[in-house]
Amino acid sequence: MNILFAGTPEPSGKILEYLISHPAYKIKGVITQPDKPQRRGNKILESNVSMISKQHDFPLFKPSNLDDPIFKKSIKDINFDFLIVAAYGKIIPNWLLEASNKIPVNIHYSILPSYRGASPIQTSLLNGDDLSGVTFMEMSEGLDEGRIIKIFTLHISDAHNKTSLENDLCDLAIKNIDNVLSLIFSNQFLLNEQDNLNATYCSKIKKSDSIVNFTENADVIVNKYRAYSEWPGLAFVHKDTIIKIHAMDIFHENLSGMPGTIVRFDKTGIYFKTCSETIVITYLQMPNKNIINSIDAFNAYREFFV
Numbered sequence: 372m373n374i375l376f377a378g379t380p381e382p383s384g385k386i387l388e389y390l391i392s393h394p395a396y397k398i399k400g401v402i403t404q405p406d407k408p409q410r411r412g413n414k415i416l417e418s419n420v421s422m423i424s425k426q427h428d429f430p431l432f433k434p435s436n437l438d439d440p441i442f443k444k445s446i447k448d449i450n451f452d453f454l455i456v457a458a459y460g461k462i463i464p465n466w467l468l469e470a471s472n473k474i475p476v477n478i479h480y481s482i483l484p485s486y487r488g489a490s491p492i493q494t495s496l497l498n499g500d501d502l503s504g505v506t507f508m509e510m511s512e513g514l515d516e517g518r519i520i521k522i523f524t525l526h527i528s529d530a531h532n533k534t535s536l537e538n539d540l541c542d543l544a545i546k547n548i549d550n551v552l553s554l555i556f557s558n559q560f561l562l563n564e565q566d567n568l569n570a571t572y573c574s575k576i577k578k579s580d581s582i583v584n585f586t587e588n589a590d591v592i593v594n595k596y597r598a599y600s601e602w603p604g605l606a607f608v609h610k611d612t613i614i615k616i617h618a619m620d621i622f623h624e625n626l627s628g629m630p631g632t633i634v635r636f637d638k639t640g641i642y643f644k645t646c647s648e649t650i651v652i653t654y655l656q657m658p659n660k661n662i663i664n665s666i667d668a669f670n671a672y673r674e675f676f677v
Contacts, residue, residue: 373399377402401430452471487571
């Protein structure tokens, strides 16, 4: 099976590496996002998919415009059975969807029609869901609106954060991709329309989402910590200083105090009262400093927090 692959982040790279390793597949080309300059220094950051593609010397495309005539001609000169899209990051135009011999396949990390859009994993964690999944669907020009080929589900544990849940979903996709592609290749598959009336959408995560409000419910705060663990992280503001949180938990003993305030600070952590229970922060990072544990925080910043 000849494959044109489109993806950008590290989990997409894991899927690409699996396809490369499998003797049934031949990668005919790879599409990924253009390289981006880093915020600090003059280094250029290329995607994980780009780096993997270069290692194997595949034809590599990084178009800023998917309707660019030169890019279109290059793709149309390739004979491929499948266009496989995994977190590429752009809406695929219709001409590219029609370029493959078989239906174009998108791998989406939610149980569609729930969580169409850019942040399904984070949104499922923010909402405290018990179930997530991988949807293989026929790619369409709409935002994750294509007909469903197969759905595979996964239980979300309390220990899952964005990174670990994404890794588990990626493994689930890899585990089932052979079966899905074989069914399509042999025309032994059914396509099911999504229930658009029950569709939900998730928005792109912003840097400003990282600031926590301790007057919220403790479970909501912990879910934000899990969802934002990879980026943008979770932080709080104290005395006009942004402090990053690197470990937190719910403290179930009853501590009195006003929601949003520090009600206890000792070598075991910084305790914030919420509108429900208490949050204890055990690892933190002051601006331009290293991550420290609660003992070091108490010794170095006692006067600042008290």
